[in-house]
Amino acid sequence: MITADHLLNTTVELRRRRTTDDGMGGQESEWETVGTLPARVSQPATGGQAGEQVIAAQAARRITQRIYLEASTDVTRGDMLVTVDARELMVEAMVQPSEPAYRRADCVDQQEGI
Numbered sequence: 001m002i003t004a005d006h007l008l009n010t011t012v013e014l015r016r017r018r019t020t021d022d023g024m025g026g027q028e029s030e031w032e033t034v035g036t037l038p039a040r041v042s043q044p045a046t047g048g049q050a051g052e053q054v055i056a057a058q059a060a061r062r063i064t065q066r067i068y069l070e071a072s073t074d075v076t077r078g079d080m081l082v083t084v085d086a087r088e089l090m091v092e093a094m095v096q097p098s099e100p101a102y103r104r105a106d107c108v109d110q111q112e113g114i
Contacts, residue, residue: 008038013082040068
């Protein structure tokens with residue numbers, strides 16, 4: 001089997017949202033660390049959907065980034081990947097190529113007040 005594991009030159013922390021009942025009919029959610037994963041972090045995208053936006057009358061910058069992971073990694077849309085330099089990237093989609101050598105997480109870094 002072909003793998004791309006030798007190209008995974010850093011790590012990311014996997015966080016998943018955990019929702020619990022608050023005891024008053026509502027729910028609370030918080031990010032829970034699931035583990036640390038070998039990864040390769042690509043350069044941030046400078047075109048396409050990346051760019052300046054105005055959200056709720058405040059400036060924001062949407063930066064897209066691809067994270068490459070082991071083929072067997074359990075990461076799903078809605079998870080958060082935290083890089084070694086503490087950037088919090090929200091997973092928007094998971095992609096697996098036709099030859100399952102790796103999985104790719106298409107992520108967004110929403111920076112507000114820029």
